[in-house]
Amino acid sequence: TLQHIFKEIFKASLELQEDDHSKALLVSRKKHPDNTIIDLNNVPVGNGTQQLIAGPCSVENEEQVDAVAKAIKEQGIPFLRGGAFKPRTSPYDFQGLGIEGLEILRRVADRHDLTVISEIVNPADLEKAVEYLDVVQIGARNMQNFELLKAAGDIKTPVLLKRGLSATIQEFMNAAEYVLAKGNDQVMLCERGIRTYEKATRNTLDISAVPILKQETHLPVWVDVTHSTGRRDLLLPAAKAALAIGADGVMTEVHPDPAVALSDSAQQMDIPQFNEFMEALRTSGYLQDVRV
Amino acid sequence: TLQHIFKEIFKASLELQEDDHSKALLVSRKKHPDNTIIDLNNVPVGNGTQQLIAGPCSVENEEQVDAVAKAIKEQGIPFLRGGAFKPRTSPYDFQGLGIEGLEILRRVADRHDLTVISEIVNPADLEKAVEYLDVVQIGARNMQNFELLKAAGDIKTPVLLKRGLSATIQEFMNAAEYVLAKGNDQVMLCERGIRTYEKATRNTLDISAVPILKQETHLPVWVDVTHSTGRRDLLLPAAKAALAIGADGVMTEVHPDPAVALSDSAQQMDIPQFNEFMEALRTSGYLQDVRV
Amino acid sequence: TLQHIFKEIFKASLELQEDDHSKALLVSRKKHPDNTIIDLNNVPVGNGTQQLIAGPCSVENEEQVDAVAKAIKEQGIPFLRGGAFKPRTSPYDFQGLGIEGLEILRRVADRHDLTVISEIVNPADLEKAVEYLDVVQIGARNMQNFELLKAAGDIKTPVLLKRGLSATIQEFMNAAEYVLAKGNDQVMLCERGIRTYEKATRNTLDISAVPILKQETHLPVWVDVTHSTGRRDLLLPAAKAALAIGADGVMTEVHPDPAVALSDSAQQMDIPQFNEFMEALRTSGYLQDVRV
Amino acid sequence: TLQHIFKEIFKASLELQEDDHSKALLVSRKKHPDNTIIDLNNVPVGNGTQQLIAGPCSVENEEQVDAVAKAIKEQGIPFLRGGAFKPRTSPYDFQGLGIEGLEILRRVADRHDLTVISEIVNPADLEKAVEYLDVVQIGARNMQNFELLKAAGDIKTPVLLKRGLSATIQEFMNAAEYVLAKGNDQVMLCERGIRTYEKATRNTLDISAVPILKQETHLPVWVDVTHSTGRRDLLLPAAKAALAIGADGVMTEVHPDPAVALSDSAQQMDIPQFNEFMEALRTSGYLQDVRV
Structure with a gap:
């Protein structure tokens, strides 16, 4: 003894x-x-005002992105997302338009005065990508792609880092640490659902991760309601829960015609559905201050 | 072909x-x-007004339960919970006071004009238990104890059925079906967290299960914020999320002195913490109509 | 500091x-x-010689059970299983023949000089059940039905306890402790797959649980290859792995005509498949000493 | 209808x-x-003869690697592993020696006439790495780093691809497809445990994945017993199970002095333990044909 x-x-x-x-x-x-507040073209994220990011899963062409940009601008949302480099399970699925997709995003964002965010998957592309992007997204499948994280630490552009499919909260914070340790302190976190045995939803939205991350870190915390649920009918309730629990913002996918989308057709809203979603969110009282 | x-x-x-x-x-x-609305001593559950259940994890003695009952009554909460039959991982942990615990609950509930809910674990105890209880709880570990479910279908007392630790939503609904199929249609469901790889919380609160269950079934849906998170510091944010996403009510644990509680000491609120919790929930705007 | x-x-x-x-x-x-060695009608389990249990998922009628009993006897297997009380996800699925099923099992076992094992689900049935059974099985869904465990501790008949769908090894050992603590030390453990995100198999066979349980406890450890994989094509490789890693025995399901079985039709072997399975197991060298 | x-x-x-x-x-x-058989310096993998890969988790210095190389050579094992680029949860953990580590591996491998395998994590390093390596490993955290997979498809060097922490078997096969689709058909798969709720082992060895992958694909399938169990005391039983179920080989970690190892100190064997492991594997009868 x-x-x-x-x-x-x-x-x-x-x-x-x-x-x-x-x-x-x-x-x-x-x-x-103190909270890290990230200034995105004069819109602060992380200061208590809750924000939204919306846009198509994949950038398919300029008309498509423009239609969505117009819709989100009308709803007062300042942040446009769209995938140009798509990490897909199968090599035979649509892999995105690449740099051409970033060019489209930039042109559309400039036209509508929007801030643009898109995922980068190769460290070698980062340098060129930041010419087009306001925020670089690092996706769930690359959360522990440490080479990409280190490269993202070498740029000055803000980074939105998504939680890995089966990452613990501790691992998620350490992944963000890779970026900060290299000198880029403009990092936002995004809960996007974790992989569990339950298959009624595409992933299981770990809503408790939001207050834990807010408590443990000083970084803004987003919730991606599209990838966490994978179901159009759950976007609205999930968004309410995310806002109620204190997320700094909600990310969701909108496509002019989801049925023909080149990826994630089952979970994107079309524009009228998106307008209803925004209306419902506003009348619920959970969302404030977004419309300018 | x-x-x-x-x-x-x-x-x-x-x-x-x-x-x-x-x-x-x-x-x-x-x-x-149509929604099933369950009348619990003239308080309807499932009609759109959101409710709370509170009380100690285990019934330890009459003074303890009385102290909690007084506190919840002062907060306008009509539902008192307390465990008399405790399903514990180890046979050497406190197993509850049994029928004596139910007697204590009944006396205290009558004194404060509260509705009382407690878990029953053996089909053979049901008949006697309903003399004391307004609601019979079937716990997570017994969600697929089909003999208990069938026996619960033979009584007239309302049943609160908790989701199993790794039950799918489909299995959860089928478990409830066992009760209804036997003739008892007074069933309420309760999401209480599922078992995943993430250990920052005791279980992972599957918040999306709430809108799915509301959509698929007509039964009231509760969220147990204590067992899903297992962390006192997450009770308030989890309760906000549960109310925002449309739960019919929130269940939480309160103990006069959690440090000496015979079970779950780390996650119960003491009475001042509980009063703060209620105050914060009310000022958040997420909780309405509870105080009489 | x-x-x-x-x-x-x-x-x-x-x-x-x-x-x-x-x-x-x-x-x-x-x-x-020291290892606990359980004597089942003069066949020791847990002494180093590896055994097999086989039989239909559900007892449907005497002819069906007799056909399987004959087949397993010819293969030198002394242990016959068959479900009489079936815990089923839906109340509308076949619930088993109950006591009548136990009577059939007993008659068939006596006719072929076999040891018989069957699941009991209600504490109230245990007393009567032990008149028919040589081994009482407690199934995965009831691993934390503590009332049933306590009742199983009050009998003298050996108990085969299956691991719960999402039970930790620690919880599994504590569940067994409930039986031993009540005075019945004739307990065998059975790994039968755990619930994970992977859906290529019905459950995920946690093969490492076998050496851990052998190391931590003195009880015999079985592997149920049928429920863990849920795939007929994986029974043979899973059985080899179970024997190689040191399980005291392997449990598998055999039915004269799986296509019309009242439960688990996709995963049971028919009799010729079972004979091939046994032949392959023997020629592999992984199975010894079974044929008398 | x-x-x-x-x-x-x-x-x-x-x-x-x-x-x-x-x-x-x-x-x-x-x-x-037909099975793909990969020729590694005249040792075929995937032809039915089961092989072993051994070596330290991280390359720390030449003496360390040399000591292990000598030990594995004496045991007749032709394959040496060692980490030079280490994907670590925290940026403050040892990140590996990089190219210098590859140089050490090559020199030691040449001295002992061994085939050398090491993980590469950045697409940009692949071209240089293949000057030193006989097999390029892509690790679990990079299984869906599609840029790395594509780059690995452009080289001629054989690739050992590890299953992601929460990858389904379907996703695992699709990840391998990325390499083959680019023109490199020299791919080997490696099951290394999946993330589940069970924490008695570091990961849960999904042993059933082996026969499924052998059935669905024509590629050699390895089992990493070190990372799947994370426990030195389970290496031997896990290796037996892997060989019994039909893996083409087993990978394990050996370090001259695990207590001072710069990574994974709790799960590596020291050299005497490794010799006992090999001896036990041979006397068990599960391993054949390895010693030359």
């Missing part, structure tokens, strides 16, 4: 070191008590 | 039968489009 | 107590270093 | 198309019925 206590004293000193280590995490609120 | 099409036609007719079968589920909204 | 070290010393003494508590578990090998 | 049948006929023709699509997968055994 005495021997055991000495072992414990040794263990305690080890834990003290680890604790110091954890205190040193740049993402930690212990290190940085 | 022709052969394949014939096989499909055969399969289609099979599916038609299955579909009919599913339509026939008594819990299904297809069968019963 | 000094304060922290004192806290740790306090924690260490707490852990010492817990450790003692764990040492006190009756299922633990620390408490009982 | 008639309408429904027509819908089904339409669905059937869609499924026929999908089926054709699946038939067209290059990894599929439907497309390529």
Whole structure:
């Protein structure tokens, strides 16, 4: 027993070191008590006002993106998303338009005075991508692509990092730490559902992750209601829950004609559905301050 | 290919039968489009007004339950919970006071004019238990204890059925069907978190299950924020999310002195914390109509 | 830091107590270093010789059970299984023949000199059931039906306890402890797959659980290859793995005509398939000593 | 109903198309019925003879790698592994020696006439890496790093692809398809445990994945017993199960002094333990033909 206590004293000193280590995490609120507020073309994210990001799953052509941009602008949403580099399960699925997609996004965003966000998947593309993008997204499948995270730490553009499909909250924070450790402190986190045994939804929205991340880190926290549920009929209730629990914003997918979309056709809203979604969100009282 | 099409036609007719079968589920909204509203001593559950259930994890003695009952009554909550038969992982953990616990609950509930709910774990105890209880709870570990479900179908007392630790939503609805099929249509469902790889919370609150269950069934749906999160610091945000997403009510645990509680000491609120919780929930605007 | 070290010393003494508590578990090998060997009509289980249990998912009628009994007897297998009380997801699925099923099992087992095992689901049925059964099975859905476990501790008949769908190994051992704590030390454990995100198999066979349970407890450990995989084409490879990793035996399902079986039709072998399975297992060298 | 049948006929023709699509997968055994046998410096993998890969988790210095190389050579194992680029959860953990690590591996492998395998994490490093490596490993965290997969398809060096932490078998096969689709058909798969709720092991070894992958694809299938279990005491039983179920080989970690290892210290064997492991595997009869 005495021997055991000495072992414990040794263990305690080890834990003290680890604790110091954890205190040193740049993402930690212990290190940085105030909220990080990210200014996106004069719209602050993380300051308590809740925001929305909307746009098509994939950029398919300029008309498609323009139709969505117009709709979200009319709803007062300043943030446009759209996928140009698409990480797809099968190599035979549509892989995105690449740089051409980023060009389309930029032109459309400029035309409607929107802030544009898109996913980058290869460290080698980052340098060129930031010429087009206001926010670089790192997707769930690349959450532990540490080379990409390090490269994202070398740029100045804000990063939206999505939680991996089966990442723990601890791993998620460490992934963000890779970006901050390299010098880019403009990082936003995004809960997008985790993989569980339940198949009624595409993933399981881990709503509790939002207050945990807000408590443990100083970074803005988004909720992607489209990928977490994978069901159009759950976007509205999931968005309400996300706003109620204190997310800094909600991300959702809108497509002019989801039935012919090149990806995720089952879960995107069309424009009238999107307008109803926004209307319902506003009348629910859960969403404020978005329309300019 | 022709052969394949014939096989499909055969399969289609099979599916038609299955579909009919599913339509026939008594819990299904297809069968019963209107909400089931359960009258609990003149307080309706399931009619759109959101409710709360509160009380200690375990009934330990009359003073303890009385202290909690007084506190929840002062907050205008009409529903008192408390465990008398405790399903515990280890046989050496406190197993509850049994019938004596039910007697305490009844006396305290009568004194404060509260509706009382408690878990029953053995079919053989049901008959006696209903002399004391207004609502019989069937717990997560017994969600597929079909003998208990059938026995609960033979009584007239309302039943609150909790989702199993790794039950699919489909299995959850089928478990409720066992009760209805036996003739008791006074059933309420309760999401209480599912078991996943993430250990930052005790379980993962599957918040999307709430709108799915509201859509698929006509039964009231509760959210147990205590067992789903297992963390006192997450009770308030989880309750907000549950109310925002449309739960019919929220269940939570309160104990006069959680530090010495015989079970679940880490996740119960003490009475001042509970009062703060209620205050915060009211000022958030998410909770209405509860205080009489 | 000094304060922290004192806290740790306090924690260490707490852990010492817990450790003692764990040492006190009756299922633990620390408490009982030798293997528990269970004598089933003069066939020992747990002594190093690996065994098989086979039989239909459900008892449907005497002819069906007799055909299977004959086949397994010819293969030298001494243990016949068959479900009389069936825990089914839907109340409209076949629920088993009940006591009549046990009577059939007993008659057939006596005719072929077999040891018979069947699941019991209600504590109230145990007393009567042991008149018919050599081994009482407690199924996965009832692994934490503590009332049933306690009742199984009051009988003298050996118990085969299956792991719950999402039970940890720790919880599984504690469930067995309920039976031993009540005085019945004739307990066998059975790994039968756990629920995960992977749907290529019905459950995920947690093969590592076998050496962990053999190491931590002194009880015999079976592997149910039918329910863990849910696929007829995986029964043989899974059985080889189970025997190689040191299971005391393998349980599998055989039905004279699986296509018309009242339950689990997709995963049961018919008799010629079963004979091939046994032949392949023997020629593989993984199975020894079974044929008399 | 008639309408429904027509819908089904339409669905059937869609499924026929999908089926054709699946038939067209290059990894599929439907497309390529014979086993792919990969020749690694005159040692065939995938031809029925079961192999082993061993080596330290991380390359730390030449002496360390040399000591392990000597030990595995003495055991007749032709394949040396060692991590030079380490994907680590935290940016502050040891990240590996990089190219210097590959140089060490190459020198040691040449000295002992071993085939060398190491993980590459950045598409940009592949071209240089193949100067040093006989096999390029793509790790679990990068299984859906599609840019890396595509780049691995452009080289001629064989690839060992590990299953992602929460990848389905279907996704795993599609990830391999990315490599084959680009022209590199020298691909080996490696089951390394999946993430589940069970924490008694680091991951859950999904042993059933082995026969499924052998059945569905023509590629060699390895089992990494170190990362799947994360426990030194389970390496031997897991290796037996892997060999019994038909894996083409087993991968395991060996370090001269695990206690001071820069990564994974709890799960690597030291050299005497490794020799015992090999001895036990041979006397068990599960391993044949390895020693030259």
